[in-house]
Amino acid sequence: MSETPGSPGTPGSPNNNGKPVMGWFLFLVTIAAVFGLGLLFASIMERRDEARVRPPMTQIDKFETDNSKWAENWPREYASFREMDDDTTKTKYGGSGERDYLAETPENVILFAGYGFSKDYLQARGHTYAVKDITETGRNNGKLPATCWSCKSPDVPRMMSEFGKKKVDNPDTATLQELALAGAGEFYSHSWNDFKDDITHPIGCLDCHDPDTMRLRISRPALIEAFERQGKDVNKVSHQEMRTLVCAQCHVEYYFKGKGKYLTFPWDGGMSPEAMEEYYNDADFKDWTHAISKTPMIKMQHPDYEVYSTSVHAFRGVSCADCHMPYRSEGGAKYSDHHLQSPLLNIANSCAVCHRWSEDETRGRVNAIQDKNAEGRSRAERAITLAHFDIAACMQIGATDDQLASIRALVRTAQMNWDYVAANNGMGFHNPQECLRILAKAVEKAQEARVEAVRLLATYGYTKQVAYPDFSSKEKAQALNSAFIAGEGPDLLGGFKVSKAALN
Numbered sequence: 001m002s003e004t005p006g007s008p009g010t011p012g013s014p015n016n017n018g019k020p021v022m023g024w025f026l027f028l029v030t031i032a033a034v035f036g037l038g039l040l041f042a043s044i045m046e047r048r049d050e051a052r053v054r055p056p057m058t059q060i061d062k063f064e065t066d067n068s069k070w071a072e073n074w075p076r077e078y079a080s081f082r083e084m085d086d087d088t089t090k091t092k093y094g095g096s097g098e099r100d101y102l103a104e105t106p107e108n109v110i111l112f113a114g115y116g117f118s119k120d121y122l123q124a125r126g127h128t129y130a131v132k133d134i135t136e137t138g139r140n141n142g143k144l145p146a147t148c149w150s151c152k153s154p155d156v157p158r159m160m161s162e163f164g165k166k167k168v169d170n171p172d173t174a175t176l177q178e179l180a181l182a183g184a185g186e187f188y189s190h191s192w193n194d195f196k197d198d199i200t201h202p203i204g205c206l207d208c209h210d211p212d213t214m215r216l217r218i219s220r221p222a223l224i225e226a227f228e229r230q231g232k233d234v235n236k237v238s239h240q241e242m243r244t245l246v247c248a249q250c251h252v253e254y255y256f257k258g259k260g261k262y263l264t265f266p267w268d269g270g271m272s273p274e275a276m277e278e279y280y281n282d283a284d285f286k287d288w289t290h291a292i293s294k295t296p297m298i299k300m301q302h303p304d305y306e307v308y309s310t311s312v313h314a315f316r317g318v319s320c321a322d323c324h325m326p327y328r329s330e331g332g333a334k335y336s337d338h339h340l341q342s343p344l345l346n347i348a349n350s351c352a353v354c355h356r357w358s359e360d361e362t363r364g365r366v367n368a369i370q371d372k373n374a375e376g377r378s379r380a381e382r383a384i385t386l387a388h389f390d391i392a393a394c395m396q397i398g399a400t401d402d403q404l405a406s407i408r409a410l411v412r413t414a415q416m417n418w419d420y421v422a423a424n425n426g427m428g429f430h431n432p433q434e435c436l437r438i439l440a441k442a443v444e445k446a447q448e449a450r451v452e453a454v455r456l457l458a459t460y461g462y463t464k465q466v467a468y469p470d471f472s473s474k475e476k477a478q479a480l481n482s483a484f485i486a487g488e489g490p491d492l493l494g495g496f497k498v499s500k501a502a503l504n
């Protein structure tokens with residue numbers, strides 16, 4: 001057995017050709033060299049680690065709304081945040097590809113007749129578009145209240161704080177949260193146009209973080225106040241809950257209360273559609289009057305937090321951030337992905353940490369859940385759309401508002417329930433059982449309304465089917481809405497004239 005000359009071999013081993021001293025020497029030199037290299041490497045790693053955890057900190061102002069200024073301290077979070085500029089992604093039901101919901105589902109045009117959502121209703125995009133999209137949407141007629149800015153920009157809590165400074169005892173030491181609470185009312189009482197030049201930065205760091213500590217923090221008064229009214233303190237929740245509540249500042253149902261257009265979450269009796277409907281009925285509230293059926297309507301706005309809150313994931317303590325802001329690794333650094341998007345575009349990080357399913361299995365499971373929800377949803381929207389025309393037919397035949405009150409109440413309930421699911425993001429995934437329960441209720445209420453309408457028509461001698469007009473495209477449906485608004489809606493009774501006998 002030959003041996004390479006000079007190799008250390010096994011120290012002191014018998015086959016070391018009688019040179020144990022040399023062998024030991026080389027062994028120790030090698031150990032020292034390895035140890036030295038190790039030290040060097042450790043020191044490099046440590047420096048890099050320091051660079052990651054403690055960069056030379058730039059002081060960030062308490063009211064800093066320019067997201068790029070925060071990037072000096074947090075380049076990775078900022079870079080991932082900017083990835084939301086990509087609005088070309090698409091999944092089966094989501095992504096940020098600007099789907100046109102009115103073209104995809106013309107029933108939507110009829111359901112929102114007389115309301116902004118019948119004119120323009122596009123799929124949401126990433127947070128970096130928030131200011132641009134509210135400015136350019138066809139729903140913005142320039143006469144909106146300032147309240148509409150609430151969920152679009154960190155300039156909102158900054159401006160509320162400006163107003164708040166006049167109202168608190170110690171403006172210099174007060175927190176942004178205290179100042180925003182004090183100034184919110186004055187902010188809401190302005191018009192949207194008043195702040196066009198002041199509100200320029202899209203949703204960003206200040207909305208969720210305290211710049212001094214980088215701790216998660218609630219900046220929006222409406223959430224704080226909704227918790228307060230239920231006897232809860234939003235500042236005393238667990239860290240894991242905060243990873244959901246920062247989203248619940250905006251991804252919730254809300255309304256503008258009273259003349260001051262005060263942003264309010266209708267949760268005092270609970271967050272189910274039943275509890276919210278009772279709340280709105282008690283307040284005698286409506287968002288608009290339906291242009292075809294003259295029903296006092298409620299628009300549900302993306303109740304994402306509410307729907308999620310009774311889901312299996314919420315029950316098991318999984319937060320919005322767990323799925324939408326998973327950890328991401330970059331050269332050994334671990335950070336929260338600030339590219340908020342469909343988790344189906346990032347299954348490996350979003351779901352696979354907890355579920356050992358393949359990507360295809362996961363996507364297949366989610367799509368299967370969503371397909372079922374989509375089916376229930378279109379059944380409901382079909383039934384409610386026809387119910388609006390049934391009521392209009394009753395009006396054409398001469399039915400009175402008194403006769404129609406109970407039928408309109410059913411349609412109001414049906415559509416509010418449908419919208420609780422439809423306006424909720426994720427096509428039912430966030431809580432499949434609850435969404436299907438609510439859709440079943442929406443279909444039932446709409447069909448009850450239709451049965452009552454048919455009965456009412458029969459009392460006037462009309463027993464045929466209502467002559468439903470053609471609403472098969474966005475354009476046709478919009479033309480119908482305009483006609484009804486102008487009082488020139490099509491004849492839904494096929495030329496039927498009420499006989500004197502029927503009237504007596």
Ligand code: HEC
Pocket residue numbers: 091092093094095096244247248251304305306308313318319320321322323324341342343344366425426427429430
């Ligand atoms: C268990 C994981 C999970 C949790 C928890 C979760 N989501 Fe989702 N979310 C999803 C999935 C899956 C979709 C569907 C994406 C698709 O269809 O492409 C989705 C869709 C969305 C969308 C629409 C995105 C798109 O591209 O269509 C929004 C907005 C959203 N969720 C917000 C939230 C909020 C806010 C919370 C917390 C209240 C939350 N999600 C909790 C998994 C989750």
Ligand code: HEC
Pocket residue numbers: 067070071074077078081203204205206207208209214216242243246247321325334335336337338
């Ligand atoms: C919609 C809310 C939201 C916004 C907006 C937001 N963050 Fe975060 N951020 C989070 C959440 C949630 C975490 C996870 C915190 C935790 O679990 O402790 C986080 C964590 C962080 C952390 C801690 C390290 C890490 O990556 O986990 C830093 C630093 C950070 N964000 C910087 C930023 C910067 C810079 C911006 C603006 C470009 C920003 N964030 C915008 C919600 C937000």
Ligand code: HEC
Pocket residue numbers: 095096123124125126127129130131133134150151152153203207243246247248249250251320321324325340341342
């Ligand atoms: C300050 C209000 C605000 C906060 C806080 C907020 N969002 Fe959003 N979010 C919005 C708005 C507004 C949009 C739609 C922007 C657009 O389409 O212009 C949106 C869009 C989204 C989208 C759609 C992105 C896409 O690619 O389609 C997702 C996903 C999302 N938010 C998740 C979250 C999660 C998760 C949180 C909490 C960690 C959160 N948001 C916190 C207001 C907010």
Ligand code: HEC
Pocket residue numbers: 312313316318322323343344350351352353354355362365366432
């Ligand atoms: C932090 C851990 C965690 C993450 C992240 C997570 N889940 Fe889950 N998921 C759970 C738990 C826990 C359950 C409940 C399972 C149980 O109790 O048996 C669950 C249940 C489910 C179920 C069954 C639902 C039901 O009604 O029975 C589906 C489907 C699911 N998850 C899909 C996903 C998808 C898709 C993602 C990524 C977008 C995801 N989960 C992310 C922990 C997680």
